[in-house]
Amino acid sequence: MTPEQLTTLKAAILAETNTEFVALRSAGETGAMAEWFNQPSTVVVWKSRVTRNDVTVDGFDWTQADNLTTGQARIWDLLFADGPIDPSEAGKRAGILECWKGTAGKVAVGTFVLTQCKRFATRGEAIFATGAGTTASPSVSTAGGGISNEDIVQALNA
Numbered sequence: 312m313t314p315e316q317l318t319t320l321k322a323a324i325l326a327e328t329n330t331e332f333v334a335l336r337s338a339g340e341t342g343a344m345a346e347w348f349n350q351p352s353t354v355v356v357w358k359s360r361v362t363r364n365d366v367t368v369d370g371f372d373w374t375q376a377d378n379l380t381t382g383q384a385r386i387w388d389l390l391f392a393d394g395p396i397d398p399s400e401a402g403k404r405a406g407i408l409e410c411w412k413g414t415a416g417k418v419a420v421g422t423f424v425l426t427q428c429k430r431f432a433t434r435g436e437a438i439f440a441t442g443a444g445t446t447a448s449p450s451v452s453t454a455g456g457g458i459s460n461e462d463i464v465q466a467l468n469a
Contacts, residue, residue: 348435398428
């Protein structure tokens with residue numbers, strides 16, 4: 312973690328009021344605090360890696376693929392031409408919306424695809440996420456990986 316991230320993590324550790332976490336902090340249980348931060352939160356974030364298979368799961372309306380214009384079909388193919396996409400990038404989300412616009416059926420597919428591009432952040436990721444963090448307006452997670460015992464120790468000593 313960067314020094315700035317450690318400062319942010321320390322502030323979050325000291326500010327947390329969850330009774331379970333407060334007990335862990337009071338007991339100096341840094342490993343358990345790390346585990347607590349690696350549990351899911353209620354903050355919604357964009358996934359950073361999604362394959363075409365991830366978004367064409369049960370519920371994807373394949374009949375709408377025939378209704379795409381040539382340009383929309385080209386966009387859909389280009390999005391995944393190099394493999395997985397990063398929906399946390401606004402440009403990728405714009406491409407999805409551009410591809411699945413027009414009729415109510417196509418718009419519904421675009422909404423479905425974007426829904427598959429969201430997930431709940433861990434409590435630790437939520438500390439570093441930017442944005443509203445709601446289903447309607449997911450955050451972008453700027454943290455990579457989970458919070459480790461070492462991260463907790465370093466943050467508390469920062």
